[in-house]
Amino acid sequence: GAVVSQHPSWVICKSGTSVKIECRSLDFQATTMFWYRQFPKQSLMLMATSNEGSKATYEQGVEKDKFLINHASLTLSTLTVTSAHPEDSSFYICSAGPLTEAFFGQGTRLTVV
């Protein structure tokens, strides 16, 4: 079946640095990808909608300058956490696919120290 691959699966970075997370659709083209954030023992919250060739759409309360999204091709969307701080530590998950089924990446556990 269709697969969405996310990389890295985990990353530790120093406070103030930037981290890039990649989300790839391996066997289908994705004009739209979604980025979610999941805090421990909580649900997935939509951060932004990534659109190929155009600007991302961010949910209310999500800082677009902190969470930069680039969707430069039909198979790749990237989320860059800029000037990361400990409160940005979380689990980030991307998703893509048809309306009838959303395929999820493996997720990225980000720890900012």
Place this chain on the structure above:
Amino acid sequence: AQTVTQSQPEMSVQEAETVTLSCTYDTSESDYYLFWYKQPPSRQMILVIRQEAYKQQNATENRFSVNFQKAAKSFSLKISDSQLGDAAMYFCAYRIAGSGNTPLVFGKGTRLSVIA
């Protein structure tokens, strides 16, 4: 705005028994999809079952079935013959059906424990 409510933060079931997880949602849309996703400790999201709102027949996937009550906006998941591998976090999710791609809206989840 669409919302999804899972009123059971935790549930437990004996191995081989049946358990039902509850989910209600709120929407003014007539065409949408409902899903149950499983998230094991690996945190990989796994689709368990899907229901199209326009279909009256309840979806079934092996040991998993749903009770879809559109008028009541209820979408419960029944797991029959529970197995140890069913232990996980279960999320109910809603998605508007439209011309473009739309995000999933998730409930808060139900943690299911299976007792041997």
